[in-house]
Amino acid sequence: MIDRxxxxxxxxVADLHAVPEGAYNIRANGKMAARNTTAHIDxxxxxxxxxxxxxxxxxxxxxxxxxxxxxxxSGLKEVVYNDFYIGEDADVVxxxxxxxxxxxxxxxxxxxIHRFYVGKNAHVRxxxxxxxxxxxxxxxxxxxxxxxxxxxxxxxxxxxxQIKGVDSTVRRTVAKLAAGAKxxxxxxxxxxxxxxxxxxxxxxxxxxxxxxxxxxxxxAKDASYQKFDSRIVGNAPCTGHTECDAIIMDxxxxxxxxxxxxxxxDAALIHEAAIxxxxxxxxxxxxxxxxxxAQAEEQIINGFLK
Amino acid sequence: xxxxxxxxxxxxxDGKSKQIIxxxxxxxxxxxxxxxxxxxxxxxxxxxxxxxxIEKPTAGxxxxxxxxxxxxxxxxxxxxxxxxxFQQPVRFKGICVIDLLRIAAGRDLSVGDACxxxxxxxxxxxxxxxxxxxxxxxxxxxxRIEIATLLxxxxxxxxxxxxxxxxxxxxxxxxxxVFERMRETVNGSVLIISHQxxxxxxxxxxxxLSGGTITKTGPREELLPELLGTTSAVSNxxxxxxxxxxx
Numbered sequence: 438m439i440d441r442x443x444x445x446x447x448x449x450v451a452d453l454h455a456v457p458e459g460a461y462n463i464r465a466n467g468k469m470a471a472r473n474t475t476a477h478i479d480x481x482x483x484x485x486x487x488x489x490x491x492x493x494x495x496x497x498x499x500x501x502x503x504x505x506x507x508x509x510x511s512g513l514k515e516v517v518y519n520d521f522y523i524g525e526d527a528d529v530v531x532x533x534x535x536x537x538x539x540x541x542x543x544x545x546x547x548x549x550i551h552r553f554y555v556g557k558n559a560h561v562r563x564x565x566x567x568x569x570x571x572x573x574x575x576x577x578x579x580x581x582x583x584x585x586x587x588x589x590x591x592x593x594x595x596x597x598x599q600i601k602g603v604d605s606t607v608r609r610t611v612a613k614l615a616a617g618a619k620x621x622x623x624x625x626x627x628x629x630x631x632x633x634x635x636x637x638x639x640x641x642x643x644x645x646x647x648x649x650x651x652x653x654x655x656x657a658k659d660a661s662y663q664k665f666d667s668r669i670v671g672n673a674p675c676t677g678h679t680e681c682d683a684i685i686m687d688x689x690x691x692x693x694x695x696x697x698x699x700x701x702x703d704a705a706l707i708h709e710a711a712i713x714x715x716x717x718x719x720x721x722x723x724x725x726x727x728x729x730x731a732q733a734e735e736q737i738i739n740g741f742l743k
Numbered sequence: 744x745x746x747x748x749x750x751x752x753x754x755x756x757d758g759k760s761k762q763i764i765x766x767x768x769x770x771x772x773x774x775x776x777x778x779x780x781x782x783x784x785x786x787x788x789x790x791x792x793x794x795x796x797i798e799k800p801t802a803g804x805x806x807x808x809x810x811x812x813x814x815x816x817x818x819x820x821x822x823x824x825x826x827x828x829f830q831q832p833v834r835f836k837g838i839c840v841i842d843l844l845r846i847a848a849g850r851d852l853s854v855g856d857a858c859x860x861x862x863x864x865x866x867x868x869x870x871x872x873x874x875x876x877x878x879x880x881x882x883x884x885x886x887r888i889e890i891a892t893l894l895x896x897x898x899x900x901x902x903x904x905x906x907x908x909x910x911x912x913x914x915x916x917x918x919x920x921v922f923e924r925m926r927e928t929v930n931g932s933v934l935i936i937s938h939q940x941x942x943x944x945x946x947x948x949x950x951x952l953s954g955g956t957i958t959k960t961g962p963r964e965e966l967l968p969e970l971l972g973t974t975s976a977v978s979n980x981x982x983x984x985x986x987x988x989x990x
Contacts, residue, residue: 654837682836721797722833724817725826726847726892736846740837 439463439470442538443507449568450534451505457532461503462489464517466510478502478529488518488550491531495524495556503532506549511541511575516548525556525588531563535579537603539571546578553584555591555618563595569602576604583610587618589644597624599634600742608636616644616673624653625742628661628689638667642675642704651679656738657689668696671704680709684741745771745794745825745900745932750803752789752955763789765955767803771900771932776945780938781952782974787936788830790952791904794934795827796820807900824899824931830908832889834877840888841872847892860891864921883914890921899931907939919945940976943967951975 439447443465451457460478463471474480477497481490491502504519521531539545555561569577585593591614599606612620620640628634640649649669657663669677681693695708715737723733752764763786771777781787792798794805796817805813812820821827835843844857858868864887874880876888886906893901906922907915919941925933926945935942943949949967950960959966970976 727821
């Protein structure tokens with residue numbers, strides 16, 4: 438079912454070099470290409486065909502779910518709904534990701550909507566990578582939507598990565614946290630050419646001692662455009678931090694919009710935003726170690742986005 | 744061997760040209776531990792930058808192993824065997840200590856090798872190897888890491904621009920020990936820009952820079968006695984009294 442181009446994309450977005458262990462669902466060109474379930478993790482297609490439900494039983498420990506999507510057909514546009522039900526006390530890793538190989542004239546687009554219902558005391562590590570390639574004129578578009586509903590003392594770490602090849606992306610993430618829940622988001626983004634990438638986060642801290650740490654690190658090259666819009670709403674005694682740290686290059690443009698809303702006296706919220714070009718002395722320092730200017734720049738960017 | 748011949752460096756200040764370095768000639772033979780001293784504003788840091796290629800002379804010639812490197816870039820000089828430790832080491836978000844040591848060594852240094860360099864500068868390698876070279880490091884820590892990168896490079900010439908700047912007195916004492924050891928272990932030449940008496944004490948030769956040119960040069964035993972007590976050889980206590988150590 439999976440051809441060589443698709444295999445390459447799978448490696449890029451999910452580090453998959455072979456069939457993954459544990460539960461997985463591989464979607465290729467709009468259809469299910471492979472699936473595996475385990476004793477504790479079930480994957481069920483939605484009846485209307487719009488996506489899948491992933492059900493993780495309470496207490497499931499140290500298991501993983503891979504749900505990569507690959508598109509290698511120009512002109513394919515799809516909206517997919519994936520719902521994750523993570524049982525109480527579970528501790529799992531979820532790897533999602535979408536790669537588009539577009540050699541054709543028409544746009545290829547995948548809009549993945551992920552909803553997470555994280556049970557009490559459950560812990561989820563979520564990794565999502567986006568990647569595009571192909572030399573066709575058709576654009577590669579990805580518009581991920583993520584909704585996270587966290588029950589008491591649930592915790593979730595989300596790593597969102599988009600380094601290359603996606604022409605246009607609008608990411609919308611909404612999270613609602615109950616008492617004691619903890620959300621950590623690390624977004625890494627690089628845009629080049631005339632790409633645009635917009636990220637919107639709205640994080641509601643609704644229960645006592647909920648906490649959120651939403652951090653974006655990005656590099657904008659060439660004539661690309663980025664917008665980072667992160668809002669933390671403190672509705673209870675809670676702690677929240679959001680940060681945008683961006684390197685700007687060439688003729689790129691970046692807009693950072695951190696926002697805080699405190700609706701409780703004991704909501705402690707912090708935002709930071711910094712945009713700047715690579716410091717000249719950083720390049721010179723690496724040149725004194727023998728790198729050329731271009732190699733130095735690459736090292737600095739790679740480190741920054743690591 | 745490094746040779747500077749009649750080197751000058753001029754800058755334009757408010758439309759007027761100002762000479763920072765004038766008619767400066769200096770030779771640093773191989774396996775030499777040379778300290779260049781002089782009062783503040785004498786052009787010491789500019790001289791270090793001219794050697795590293797960060798600034799280019801407006802007149803004169805710089806030779807390295809007989810080859811004219813006056814117009815060579817920073818990268819070219821680094822590849823030929825010139826290393827430079829910054830007075831204010833540069834910080835990088837996301838680049839770890841081991842990454843920096845690997846870049847410096849120009850090879851995929853093993854963790855064991857990297858640890859050896861860190862131990863050499865008095866850092867417990869296990870605590871530092873994965874640390875980012877960012878603002879979380881103290882002035883003393885980043886200075887030691889800067890020195891470790893020069894050890895990892897192990898080039899023919901190592902230039903240190905005021906290694907004592909920006910660190911506290913406690914770290915300074917340890918830094919001296921690092922340089923004392925380096926004096927025994929390093930293969931190439933070491934050129935330190937400093938007016939610290941303790942650093943002058945470990946030099947083979949001392950050169951005095953004043954008003955942008957070398958006014959005196961000679962073996963330590965000859966030159967140090969006459970420098971003591973001047974601004975070219977500041978003692979630790981003076982550092983403390985002036986508050987430098989608290990920077």
